[in-house]
Amino acid sequence: MSDLAQFRADTRAWLEVNCPAEMRTPMRSEDDACWGGRHFKFQSEAQERWMRVMGEKGWTVPDWPAAYGGGGLSAAETKVLKEEMRAIGARSPLSSFGISMLGPALLKYGTEEQKSRFLPEIARGEIRWCQGYSEPGAGSDLAGLQTKCEDMGDHWLVNGQKVWTSYADQADWIFCLVRTSTETKHGGISFLLFDMESEGVSTKPILLISGYSPFCETFFDDVKVPKDQVVGEVNKGWDVAKYLLGHEREMISGMGLGSGSSRTLAQSLGEIDDPVLAADVALFDVDALAFAAMSEHFIDQLKAGEAHPAMPSMMKYAGTELNKKRHELIMAAGGSDALEWDSERSRGGKAAREWLRTKANSIEGGTSEVQLGIVAKHILRLPGA
Amino acid sequence: MILTDDQRQLADMTRTFMGEEGTIKKQLRHWRDIGCKDGFGHGLWKQMAELGLTGLAIPEEEGGLGLGTTEAALVMEEVGRNLTPSPFLTTSIVAVEALKGSEQGKRWFPGILSGDTIAAFAIDEGPHHRPRQIALEAKRSGNGFALSGSKQFVVHGASADLLIVAARTGGSAGESKGLTLFAVPRDAAGMTVENVALADASKAARITFEGTQIDADAVIGEVDGGWEPLRRAMRAGRTGAAAELVGVAAGASAMTVDYLKQRKQFGKLIGEFQVLQHRAAHLFGEIEIARAATFKAAELLDRGDERAGVMTHVAKAKAGRVSALAVQEAVQMHGGIGMTDEHDIGLYMKREKVLDALFGDANYHARMVQAA
Numbered sequence: 001m002s003d004l005a006q007f008r009a010d011t012r013a014w015l016e017v018n019c020p021a022e023m024r025t026p027m028r029s030e031d032d033a034c035w036g037g038r039h040f041k042f043q044s045e046a047q048e049r050w051m052r053v054m055g056e057k058g059w060t061v062p063d064w065p066a067a068y069g070g071g072g073l074s075a076a077e078t079k080v081l082k083e084e085m086r087a088i089g090a091r092s093p094l095s096s097f098g099i100s101m102l103g104p105a106l107l108k109y110g111t112e113e114q115k116s117r118f119l120p121e122i123a124r125g126e127i128r129w130c131q132g133y134s135e136p137g138a139g140s141d142l143a144g145l146q147t148k149c150e151d152m153g154d155h156w157l158v159n160g161q162k163v164w165t166s167y168a169d170q171a172d173w174i175f176c177l178v179r180t181s182t183e184t185k186h187g188g189i190s191f192l193l194f195d196m197e198s199e200g201v202s203t204k205p206i207l208l209i210s211g212y213s214p215f216c217e218t219f220f221d222d223v224k225v226p227k228d229q230v231v232g233e234v235n236k237g238w239d240v241a242k243y244l245l246g247h248e249r250e251m252i253s254g255m256g257l258g259s260g261s262s263r264t265l266a267q268s269l270g271e272i273d274d275p276v277l278a279a280d281v282a283l284f285d286v287d288a289l290a291f292a293a294m295s296e297h298f299i300d301q302l303k304a305g306e307a308h309p310a311m312p313s314m315m316k317y318a319g320t321e322l323n324k325k326r327h328e329l330i331m332a333a334g335g336s337d338a339l340e341w342d343s344e345r346s347r348g349g350k351a352a353r354e355w356l357r358t359k360a361n362s363i364e365g366g367t368s369e370v371q372l373g374i375v376a377k378h379i380l381r382l383p384g385a
Numbered sequence: 386m387i388l389t390d391d392q393r394q395l396a397d398m399t400r401t402f403m404g405e406e407g408t409i410k411k412q413l414r415h416w417r418d419i420g421c422k423d424g425f426g427h428g429l430w431k432q433m434a435e436l437g438l439t440g441l442a443i444p445e446e447e448g449g450l451g452l453g454t455t456e457a458a459l460v461m462e463e464v465g466r467n468l469t470p471s472p473f474l475t476t477s478i479v480a481v482e483a484l485k486g487s488e489q490g491k492r493w494f495p496g497i498l499s500g501d502t503i504a505a506f507a508i509d510e511g512p513h514h515r516p517r518q519i520a521l522e523a524k525r526s527g528n529g530f531a532l533s534g535s536k537q538f539v540v541h542g543a544s545a546d547l548l549i550v551a552a553r554t555g556g557s558a559g560e561s562k563g564l565t566l567f568a569v570p571r572d573a574a575g576m577t578v579e580n581v582a583l584a585d586a587s588k589a590a591r592i593t594f595e596g597t598q599i600d601a602d603a604v605i606g607e608v609d610g611g612w613e614p615l616r617r618a619m620r621a622g623r624t625g626a627a628a629e630l631v632g633v634a635a636g637a638s639a640m641t642v643d644y645l646k647q648r649k650q651f652g653k654l655i656g657e658f659q660v661l662q663h664r665a666a667h668l669f670g671e672i673e674i675a676r677a678a679t680f681k682a683a684e685l686l687d688r689g690d691e692r693a694g695v696m697t698h699v700a701k702a703k704a705g706r707v708s709a710l711a712v713q714e715a716v717q718m719h720g721g722i723g724m725t726d727e728h729d730i731g732l733y734m735k736r737e738k739v740l741d742a743l744f745g746d747a748n749y750h751a752r753m754v755q756a757a
Binding site: 372 | 386387642645646653654656657659661662663665666667669670671673674675677678680681695696698699700702703706747750751752754755757
């Protein structure tokens with residue numbers, strides 16, 4: 001038996017023993033995701049156990065180095081693990097901004113001390129992170145951010161406000177862009193990590209059109225931060241931020257693929273009696289399946305180191321526009337059933353709330369217009385873009 | 386999918402070759418302007434034979450390169466980029482795929498390899514691609530069959546030495562069973578061929594069969610079992626046409642992006658206007674997606690994967706829609722100059738229209754995706 005075949009057999013056996021039956025059922029909604037962290041209320045003992053055993057094995061981040069809490073698996077082994085998890089319908093053990101965003105940035109820009117300190121707790125789901133980028137005056141145009149970070153000799157002093165901080169009210173730590181110099185727009189930004197329990201940090205949820213509050217306003221009032229919690233060089237946080245945004249965009253672009261089901265939209269909607277809608281759905285499925293092929297190709301390019309640095313922008317743009325279209329069609333197919341907001345039948349207005357949620361896809365993580373601008377400038381090299 | 390070194394070499398070689406020998410000025414415009422009855426140059430076809438391209442998909446044991454749909458698609462993308470007229474799609478992709486593994490292959494492959502044989506396929510009978518509706522009748526007659534009925538949109542039909550004809554030996558309209566595929570020599574008696582120039586200056590015949598007598602050994606595969614080779618040939622042809630469409634879109638959009646960087650209006654380069662930047666960037670993404678879908682279809686076909694059928698429909702539909710957008714944007718962004726015959730950009734728009742219709746347009750393939 002080849003090493004990989006042996007690995008597959010071992011993995012299958014391990015999952016069989018360790019993946020609880022409850023964690024092999026499809027997630028009903030975003031609420032079923034496991035976020036970990038100090039204050040997370042697990043939905044069940046099975047959910048908690050699944051996160052713990054996977055975290056201990058490093059399989060929440062299978063391809064990170066074992067020294068930092070990862071699984072130390074090769075690309076081929078990681079693929080096998082994912083295939084075996086999919087085969088039994090295993091849920092993702094942990095949803096985490098630490099894994100999808102901060103981790104890759106720390107691996108590239110963090111000091112040895114920072115990597116050893118933060119990465120293992122990300123892998124084990126012990127600390128839940130939030131992202132402090134946007135400000136009231138600086139959304140997609142992050143260069144305009146104002147949050148002040150002063151060097152007080154033995155610590156940093158942070159004052160300012162963030163907005164659209166996803167789950168800030170439930171997060172333990174924040175990775176945050178702050179202004180350490182006003183001399184140049186991008187040049188004076190630093191990338192800072194700190195505990196949300198620090199004195200002077202407060203959050204306030206923002207109620208959205210979907211009726212949910214996944215986002216917060218976040219306020220910093222004389223927050224003291226230890227000096228060694230800047231990632232990368234002081235005043236050069238923009239490089240870290242851009243690298244991280246690339247990962248965020250890759251993650252968001254995955255939404256164009258829908259919620260993991262391999263069925264086409266036409267199949268999942270069933271019989272459609274309106275020929276105009278049926279045609280729209282057929283054309284959507286062409287776009288969605290073509291985008292799925294592009295996603296595979298993009299991942300292959302990333303692995304081969306051949307992806308253009310601006311490609312995540314293209315993928316984010318295309319993926320999120322597709323996701324918005326998908327939910328428009330689901331609403332159209334659902335008719336008045338899909339409009340119910342609070343009934344048992346509609347699972348608490350799932351279709352309507354998800355439809356509304358998707359409208360943020362082309363705003364968060366840099367608007368569609370910003371992504372198109374990046375493609376125009378960096379790939380097409382259009383003048384003045 | 387990441388290309389292998391061999392595939393990259395083939396792509397580079399064809400890109401250079403088509404970019405030098407297959408240009409719009411040397412080929413498309415030249416043959417159009419002198420009113421050539423074939424619409425393409427035999428000289429270029431011979432050069433392609435010398436490079437081994439005509440027999441790219443012919444098995445190695447039969448003297449070809451034994452390559453697959455992916456390699457054919459790489460060539461087609463360069464053909465599309467340069468609008469190079471040649472019988473590569475009809476002969477080296479569709480006819481070769483239809484003939485592969487049949488007795489007829491032994492007869493026709495040597496001529497295809499040497500660049501002496503041109504092949505055409507005759508599927509469509511109405512203005513829309515409806516392969517299951519084929520009604521052209523093949524009746525047992527003498528030691529073979531007599532064909533009666535008509536075909537249209539037979540690309541290179543009047544120039545071809547060999548016609549691959551799909552006919553009905555059984556079943557009824559709408560059914561895929563009862564179809565038979567024939568390799569019909571161009572000199573068979575009882576055929577009337579009307580050579581028609583299409584909008585893009587390519588040639589596609591209308592052919593009427595009036596009791597055209599065919600030998601029994603002209604059957605490709607099994608009598609009543611023509612759907613299988615026909616479907617294989619159509620899948621290869623659709624993927625090839627999709628790749629050509631991607632090339633057309635990429636060529637038109639490259640020309641347009643260059644123009645945006647040169648043309649000044651209102652005291653600015655028009656490429657500085659955000660509305661044009663965003664449209665160009667959107668188009669860039671769509672072309673990348675169409676290319677990915679096309680090469681995915683090719684890869685699945687080459688692997689014999691069961692998902693190849695659906696992906697072929699996705700590729701042809703996506704490439705058709707994206708290329709239509711690309712050429713329309715290209716002409717619009719060029720403004721008045723884009724409407725002149727002198728400028729090449731309009732030629733891309735005309736080629737796209739013909740390629741979209743070939744082997745079924747985007748609407749047809751979207752319906753097939755839905756039915757899958």
